[in-house]
Structure formats: structure tokens, C-alpha cells
Amino acid sequence: MAVPKKKTSKSKRDMRRAHDSISAPGISVCPQCKEPKQPHRACASCGTYKGKDVLGSEA
Template sequence: MPNPKRRHSKRRTALRRSHDFLTAGSLSICPNCQEKKLPHRACAKCGEYKGRAVLETKEAVS
């Protein structure tokens, strides 16, 4: 098997490994229905954003 001719620098090794330690994104709680949602987005369950309905959902229609 071929072997590397030169040693990789610490910076090159660190750049390659920089994506190994990614963390999960944060979630916030909807103030209307208390479900978890992505921050700064309308709630998928109740369809509200900043206290007003912006999406039609099955629960809101029925």
C-alpha cells in the first residue's frame, strides 16, 4: 500500500475534523400550543407565528 510522502500539518488535520463535532440545532416552544418548533418560524401544528395565524392547519380548519 502507498504511504504518504509528507506529514499533514496540524491545521490541515483540524480543518478536516472540523465537521466531526457538529451539534443539533436548537428548538423553541410554541407559546400557543406548547409544541417544539424551529425558532423564527411558524408552528407546524397550530400555524401561528408571533401571536397571529399565518398557516392553515387541519386542526385550525376543523
């Protein structure tokens, strides 16, 4: 069974984990209702995507 010969330092351990953090999702603004929304998705408040009504008139 593989066993490390030397202890991995805190610096090396943390450098290896530097890319594992998660980032916040991108936020854009709906051109119709000016509410925040995720890019490339229909607006949850007004139901439009690229200027077209795709979710029906729920608002």
C-alpha cells in the first residue's frame, strides 16, 4: 500500500486546494423588468428570454 515518505507541509496542501473553491454565480439584469437574473436563462419575474415571452404572462 502506498504511504508517503514525508509529511506534506501546510503550504503545499493549501496550494493544491487553491483551485477547489466555489465561485458565486454570474448575475445579469433583465432588459424588460430590470430584475437580476442568471445569464442565458429566462427571467423568473417577467418570463421573457431574448425579448420573447417564453413562460407566459405570470406577472
